[in-house]
Amino acid sequence: MDFSHYDIGPFYDEMFAAPDQVRAGTDLLRRKIESLPPGELNRRQAAAEKALFDTGITFNVYGHDDATEKIWPFDLVPRIVHISEWQRIDTGLKQRIQALNLFIDDIYHDQKIVKDGVVPEELIATAEGFLEPCVGLDPPQGVWCHISGSDLVRDGDGRLYVLEDNLRCPSGVSYVIANRRLMKRTFPEVFAASSVRTVESYSARLLDMLHAIAPSKGRHPLITLLTPGAFNSAYFEHSFLAHETGIELVEGRDLVVHDGYVCMRTTKGLQKIDVIYRRLNDDFLDPKAFRPDSLLGVPGLMDVYRAGRVAVANAPGTGVADDKVIYAYVEDIIKYYLDQDALIPNVPTYLCWRPQDLNYVLEHLPELVVKSANESGGYGMLVGPAASRAECEAFAAKIKQTPRNFIAQPTLSLSRAPVIVDDRFEGRHVDLRPFILYGEDIFVLPGGLTRVALREGSLVVNSSQGGGSKDTWVVDPAKQNEDQLTLGTVEDVESSC
Numbered sequence: 001m002d003f004s005h006y007d008i009g010p011f012y013d014e015m016f017a018a019p020d021q022v023r024a025g026t027d028l029l030r031r032k033i034e035s036l037p038p039g040e041l042n043r044r045q046a047a048a049e050k051a052l053f054d055t056g057i058t059f060n061v062y063g064h065d066d067a068t069e070k071i072w073p074f075d076l077v078p079r080i081v082h083i084s085e086w087q088r089i090d091t092g093l094k095q096r097i098q099a100l101n102l103f104i105d106d107i108y109h110d111q112k113i114v115k116d117g118v119v120p121e122e123l124i125a126t127a128e129g130f131l132e133p134c135v136g137l138d139p140p141q142g143v144w145c146h147i148s149g150s151d152l153v154r155d156g157d158g159r160l161y162v163l164e165d166n167l168r169c170p171s172g173v174s175y176v177i178a179n180r181r182l183m184k185r186t187f188p189e190v191f192a193a194s195s196v197r198t199v200e201s202y203s204a205r206l207l208d209m210l211h212a213i214a215p216s217k218g219r220h221p222l223i224t225l226l227t228p229g230a231f232n233s234a235y236f237e238h239s240f241l242a243h244e245t246g247i248e249l250v251e252g253r254d255l256v257v258h259d260g261y262v263c264m265r266t267t268k269g270l271q272k273i274d275v276i277y278r279r280l281n282d283d284f285l286d287p288k289a290f291r292p293d294s295l296l297g298v299p300g301l302m303d304v305y306r307a308g309r310v311a312v313a314n315a316p317g318t319g320v321a322d323d324k325v326i327y328a329y330v331e332d333i334i335k336y337y338l339d340q341d342a343l344i345p346n347v348p349t350y351l352c353w354r355p356q357d358l359n360y361v362l363e364h365l366p367e368l369v370v371k372s373a374n375e376s377g378g379y380g381m382l383v384g385p386a387a388s389r390a391e392c393e394a395f396a397a398k399i400k401q402t403p404r405n406f407i408a409q410p411t412l413s414l415s416r417a418p419v420i421v422d423d424r425f426e427g428r429h430v431d432l433r434p435f436i437l438y439g440e441d442i443f444v445l446p447g448g449l450t451r452v453a454l455r456e457g458s459l460v461v462n463s464s465q466g467g468g469s470k471d472t473w474v475v476d477p478a479k480q481n482e483d484q485l486t487l488g489t490v491e492d493v494e495s496s497c
Helices: 027-035 040-055 083-108 121-124 173-186 188-194 201-214 235-245 301-306 316-324 331-338 354-363 389-401 490-496
Strands: 014-019 057-059 069-071 081-082 148-149 151-156 161-162 223-226 248-250 255-258 261-266 267-270 274-277 309-311 370-371 379-381 408-409 416-421 424-433 433-438 442-446 450-454 468-470 472-475
Touching: 040 173, 040 416, 057 309, 081 083, 081 424, 083 161, 083 316, 083 331, 083 442, 083 472, 161 274, 173 201, 173 235, 173 468, 188 472, 201 235, 201 261, 201 274, 201 309, 223 235, 235 248, 255 301, 255 472, 261 301, 274 379, 301 309, 354 389, 354 408, 354 468, 379 389, 416 450, 468 472
Parallel strands: 081 472, 223 248, 223 274, 274 309
Antiparallel strands: 057 069, 148 433, 151 161, 151 424, 255 261, 261 267, 370 379, 370 408, 416 424, 424 450, 433 442, 450 468
């Protein structure tokens, strides 16, 4: 299989700058793939899929009648990011997360940014993610968003944009690590020769960050990962990260507040918990403080947190910055707190609560992508060019009913990357979710999760909507070593998997 008939089309292609002209850092990969005997790339793809099945790398899809648990869709051809571009991404994301953290802290304290007229007060007051019980909270070291994953896209002009921020419970990093381990087994030769930046330090860095925020410094902290349970869509990731870091995987029913501390039930009695890495949304954390109908959280948790006897990552209340209407102000937020221009810009955004924007959106629905302010996973959105007239009319009614809860953006000509389709390569649209840890400093995992819209022509990359993923290689062509580029076989792959 070769790339001689690969059509980049009218899109920015992540691997090819022009027909038969690869981008810097991708030549080794191309030559390796084209050196494989006929049919071997497909056999390696099949071996990789079998490895995913055998190791149980799955996700759950809500509302599907055929099956709840799905094998993670994976494409064998990695996405390559040049080191010089990655350095810009790294710096831009650190800037963004620093500013968003300052924004959250300000919103739950003095609200200077509101008083100075940068962000309208009514948007904060009506934000679903703004939680009154979090007003006045002081998380350890002043950090609210310890773990985040900002989604990046590239338009037809080749420029990167931030599509959205994920500051509550961002998911997908387990697939980054799993994809990388699979690729190292599947293409050990080209991987070694390409000098790819590692992603497997993530678990150790995550654990270091959780240790750093523990309120008790005099003993080895007890750290837990709080999951909603086995039916959550990201449960594989919860169990994966707990195993990788060696922390306890718990559900709300495993925890109790006792004598002013959060404790874990064990066969030896109650044990005090120092840190909770929570993987459920803010309003489910404590039924006494937020939703009284929640069976997932821990009654009284917020009282313990407010007293400084337990740390929670991410801090409760971070959801205010996940609001897609607030997203539209992030460039202003960066300018306000850091006095800097955003290094990675937002996608141009229309706010439907503004009358002039609302009129424009309603008149141009077939051309726009419209999103609900608080939905995720590809839900609650309308892709205008792919929608029927009836769908547009139904969505218009929703927008008119609650315009505060909707934004709209131009339909981007998302960049594409080659994927394996039967016995050939075809271009599919991609985005990139890098993961950021914020503890004593800010760390951006080099690479991240490249999500792929596997359905031909689709712009929706979410796994719940038929998307898949690729491994993402950050490479420095100056450090590549062609002497290590030797030919392996599918038998090597199958034995290692």
